[in-house]
Amino acid sequence: MDILPILSTLRRHKITAFLVIIEIALTCAIVCNAVFLINQRLDRMHMTSGVAEHELLEILFADIGPNKNQKARTAEDLAALRQIPGVLQVSSANQVPFGNSSWNGGIKLDRNQRVSTLNATTYTGENVLQTLGTQLVEGRNLQPDDYMDFDDVVRAASVKDAKGIPKVTVITQSLAQRLWPGQQPLGKVIYYADYPMTVVGVVKHLVRPAFTDNATAEFTMVLPMRITQGLYIIRTDPQNRDAVLKAAVAKMKAINPHRVILKQRPWDEVRSNFFQNDRAMAGLLVGVCIALLVVTALGIVGLGSFWVAQRRRQIGVRRALGATRRNILHYFQTENFLLATIGIALGMVLAYGINLMLMLHYELPRLPAIYFPVGALSLWVIGQLAVLGPAMRAAAVPPVVATRSV
Amino acid sequence: MFGYYLELAWRGLRRNSVLTALMVLAIAVGIGASMTTLTVMHLLSGDPLPGRSGSLFYAQVDTDPSPEQRKQPLDKLDYPTAMDILNAHLADRQTVVVDSAVKLRAPDASLPPLMPSMLSTTADFFPMFDVPFQYGGPWRAEDDDKHARVAVISADLNARLFQGANSVGRTLRLRDTDVRIVGVLAPWRPSPQFYTVAGGRFAAGKTADFYSKPQDVFTPFTSGLEINDGNFYQFTCWLPPSTPGHLQNAPCVWLGVWVQLNSPAKVTAFKRFLDGYAAEQHALGRVVRPQNTRLRSLMEWLDFNGVVPSDVRLQTWLAFAFLAICLFNTIGLLLAKFLRRSGEIGVRRALGASRAAIFAQCLVEAGMVGLLGGVGGLLLTLLGLWVVRGQPVAFADLAYLDGRMFLLTFALAIATSLIAGVLPAARASRVAPGLQLKTL
Structure with a gap:
């Protein structure tokens, strides 16, 4: 196929050719970045939690009136909840993964350090790891004799009595890797609020309730404290989940009719809520991508039809001079291919620029190189599909047109 | 002449209805998308207290x-710092705010x-x-000063507890204390809920919750x-507080x-007071960085x-x-x-139409496409805002088109076209x- 005659024709239609190129370039740049953003969001939504998904229930409540004997009441609650058929484990804890409200604190590696090494979240509550269903990979779990009452710990902390503060902790692999890269974490000491704590166990994954940077999503430690904060986590078999939740709430109401149940839901809902913005944004971006591609394709169809109509006479002359239908078809296809190629080349540069801007303002990583060939290919395909209709109409122009005046 | 151009434009548009529909659709979709996001942006980035925000400062x-x-x-x-600033009574008005979840029962309901x-908060909050x-x-x-057991409630709560009736003088039980209602607010929905905004720079752009409704009890x-x-x-x-939830000391x-x-x-003068206070506390050993005082105006704060969520900016x-x-595409x-x-235009030119007349006629036709696109864009904007209202975000209930945005929709559509x-x-x-006439 001869490219030179096509180029010389395009030179006579600078504006229209330029419009097609710009449209393809902009679409290419935006779609590349939008698909990249969609993938980022999807990755986030599939983040590992480290807990027994589909098996957990969360009940948040508040007891009305002052409670002198909160501890005994919690014990009564937990014992009652354990008796519900289908319940595997129960814990009165301080927070749930992806629950959005969290305890956080600075960790130091040396008591004399002035500034904390990093900020980690703290899970606490009797049996909290067993209930969440985390996977222990090294060392041991927290044991009953490690545990202290949270109220006693607070009292000890207020008089700086180190004896009344937990001495052991379980941390995640991610946190261990960050604190002591490539080293054995068991037996190492961290300083939390300036109190030393020895790492006795490492769990594979346990995600924080809330985080802004995905890299710190599993900076998690677990402290052995018994706590009554108005949050029960229940682990059950997934089939009876809803029935168990209903039974649990009924039982809690029966024990204390004056309590307010603030939230009762399967943990899957907690997870789904946590990512609802990501899901909405991904959906929106998909919609925008489709709309952009459709608009661009329609633009190509429109201009293609115009060109064909404008050049009807020339096509007739070419056909009369011996050009086959295939020649004419190929002419328009090649023309579109050329325009698309220039547009894509411009679009790649623009895509890279937009990505740089996004990296600056939205802390996004660099656009992976694979997006460029894939983006190019898809725009070529769309261009070819869009021009096919007008090109076939051009090929159908009979040679006899050349002999007519209009 | 304009009327004639309008008629010509209308005929022109009807002659090739597929092409016209494509153009109108392209403009409508573009306007719909940009007006939806612009309306949300306008709602979120606006001044919550126009005319007054310039004299309000966060210390x-x-x-x-x-x-x-x-x-x-x-x-x-x-x-201690909040009380010292408040009790100095150096500003025209001053108030302190803190929110907390409280158990509430209405004995009558x-x-x-x-x-x-x-x-x-304090009495100054309201004026x-x-x-x-x-x-x-x-x-x-x-x-x-008297630690009076009184409360002001929101219109929402009043509707829920007292079906919207005048509930002044009635009693609410907050946790274990009875309080007397002294005032019921009219519907009040500042956007954002500016007086509790804090910590936005640690939120990594996820700031939608700054737009939640005001509290129900004051x-x-x-x-x-x-x-x-x-x-x-x-x-x-x-340092860890000695009694969690009790933060005075x-x-x-x-x-x-x-x-x-x-x-x-x-x-x-007030900024000088803050600096002086910090320096004095520095001398007493309570403040380490006395230079770190700020007095930002409401909008600066x-x-x-960064109250506008980064997702909204991106959109x-x-x-x-x-x-x-x-x-x-429309071009x-x-x-x-x-x-x-071209043929038709050639004839008009040959019959004496000036270039300006042709230009005007074509622009009228383009403007008409814009007007049609604007109507479509308005419908799509309303649809888009309806979708936003269905989103689980704190500002969802705010997403309505106001008069200015309604006019802007058409202005933007016609300007675009x-x-x-x-x-x-x-x-x-x-x-x-000449050239065109030859081929006829």
Whole structure:
């Protein structure tokens, strides 16, 4: 196929050719970045939690009136909840993964350090790891004799009595890797609020309730404290989940009719809520991508039809001079291919620029190189599909047109 | 002449209805997308108190004694500092705010206990922020000093508990304390809920919750601290508090202090007071970074916190890029449309129409496409806002089109189509009369 005659024709239609190129370039740049953003969001939504998904229930409540004997009441609650058929484990804890409200604190590696090494979240509550269903990979779990009452710990902390503060902790692999890269974490000491704590166990994954940077999503430690904060986590078999939740709430109401149940839901809902913005944004971006591609394709169809109509006479002359239908078809296809190629080349540069801007303002990583060939290919395909209709109409122009005046 | 052009435009548009439909659709979709995001942007980035925000300031002193290098003070104040600033009475008005969840029962209403959010503040809060009342009014300044058991409730809560009737004088039970209702607010929905905004710079753009509804219960600061003692949350602490939830003597920041300063001289004087206070506390050893005081105006404070969620900004950029593509698309299609009529234009030129007349006629046609696109765009904007209202975000209930945005929709649509029309119209007006006549 001869490219030179096509180029010389395009030179006579600078504006229209330029419009097609710009449209393809902009679409290419935006779609590349939008698909990249969609993938980022999807990755986030599939983040590992480290807990027994589909098996957990969360009940948040508040007891009305002052409670002198909160501890005994919690014990009564937990014992009652354990008796519900289908319940595997129960814990009165301080927070749930992806629950959005969290305890956080600075960790130091040396008591004399002035500034904390990093900020980690703290899970606490009797049996909290067993209930969440985390996977222990090294060392041991927290044991009953490690545990202290949270109220006693607070009292000890207020008089700086180190004896009344937990001495052991379980941390995640991610946190261990960050604190002591490539080293054995068991037996190492961290300083939390300036109190030393020895790492006795490492769990594979346990995600924080809330985080802004995905890299710190599993900076998690677990402290052995018994706590009554108005949050029960229940682990059950997934089939009876809803029935168990209903039974649990009924039982809690029966024990204390004056309590307010603030939230009762399967943990899957907690997870789904946590990512609802990501899901909405991904959906929106998909919609925008489709709309952009459709608009661009329609633009190509429109201009293609115009060109064909404008050049009807020339096509007739070419056909009369011996050009086959295939020649004419190929002419328009090649023309579109050329325009698309220039547009894509411009679009790649623009895509890279937009990505740089996004990296600056939205802390996004660099656009992976694979997006460029894939983006190019898809725009070529769309261009070819869009021009096919007008090109076939051009090929159908009979040679006899050349002999007519209009 | 204009009427004639309109008629010609209408005929022109009907002649090639597929092409016209494509153009109208492209503009409608582009306008719909950009107006939806622009409306949301407008709602979220606006001034919550127009005309008044310039005289409202958020006071900050860096009371954290830890030796870390920090350029900015913490976003809130600890109790002693907040009280010192408040009790100096140097501003035209001053108030302190803290919110907490409180258990609430209405003895007169047969509803299960609720867990609404309560704002503990001072009497100045209401006149300072121009809070509208439906029944009754704010409590008096003496009530703050007397720890009076009084409350102001929101219109929402009043509707829920008392079916919207005048409930002034009735009693609510907040946790274990009875309070008397002295005022019921008229519906009040500042966007954002500016007076509790803090910590935005740590939110990585996820700031949608700054736009949640105001609290349902307002109590005097002194009374609120007693009623809901043990249930207050710190913004942050440099040491663990000895009694969680009771923060008056805790090494924690948890209070926001707002002042109203009616003249620039007073602003300067108040900033000098803050600096002096920090220096004095530095001498006493309580403040480590005395240079870290700030007195930001309301809008500066919102800017500093980056209250507009980053997702919303991204969506707005995206929508306008989309509109740009639709614009290029329309330019191409209009060009095709006008040049296809070269013969007709040649005849008009040969019969004496000037270039300007052809140009005007083509622009009128483009403008008509814009008007149709604007109507479509308006429908799509309403649809888009309906979708936004269905989203699980705190500002969802705000997403309505106001009069200005309604007009802007059409202005934007017609401007877009006219910009799109300039180039094709210019090309069409350059059609030479002779050349076209020859082929006829």
